Amino acid sequence: MQNTDPRITAYIEKAEPFAQPILHHLRQLVHQACPDITETIKWGFPHFEFKGIVCSMAAFKKHCAFTFFKASLLTDPYQLLAVADRASMGHLGQLKSPADLPSDEIMLQYIAEAVKLNQDNVKAPSKAKAGAKQELVVPMYFQEALEQNGQAKAAFENFSYSHRKEYVSWLTEAKTDATREKRMATALEWLAEGKSRNWKYEKAKA
Secondary structure, three states, X not given: OOOOOHHHHHHHHHOOOOHHHHHHHHHHHHHHHXXXXXXXXXXXXXXXXXXXXXXXXXXXXXXXXXXXXXXHHOOOOOOOOOOOOOOOOOOOOOEOOHHHOOOHXXXXXXXXXXXXXXXXXXXXXXXXXXXXXXXXXXXXXXXXXXXXXXHHHHHHHHOOHHXXXXXXXXXXXXXXHHHHHHHHHHHHHHHHOOOOOOHHHHHHHO
């Protein structure tokens, strides 16, 4: 593999024993699907990038998660992404052993398609205007980041719907990956301190 990041190697080595073979295999598949992909650590867990974020993986105490950054745009011919809205499970469900992964052939197909979306600069479709109130959908990358920060996660879950929506909207409306990353870091910092998205304005009004 080329374009590897030693921080990801260290992340895998520090993971629970059951998680290490899963993470190793996912890493190898991503590089096999796109030899030009690069690695980085964002929000505390491994990400893979090619002209933007392609996918990410994370290890928890009892399972691993794998996420496609533009999952909603994938054709999903094998219906693998059905668990996309389940918190902290990733787009492939809870991965507890390599046997839980789809076949290498299928994984390579999905990863290659995700890479092509970035290569072709395909953007997510604009959100439909709000009609009836819908359940708040928290992006998987934000869910995974919260899992890595207990204080931020607790604050977010205890916030009202409107406060949680303010944070989600702030992140999803970012125009670039760099902006989203900066906002994510700030959001986690503020949440860990128990602050709402608009805490500065609320303080000024007090």
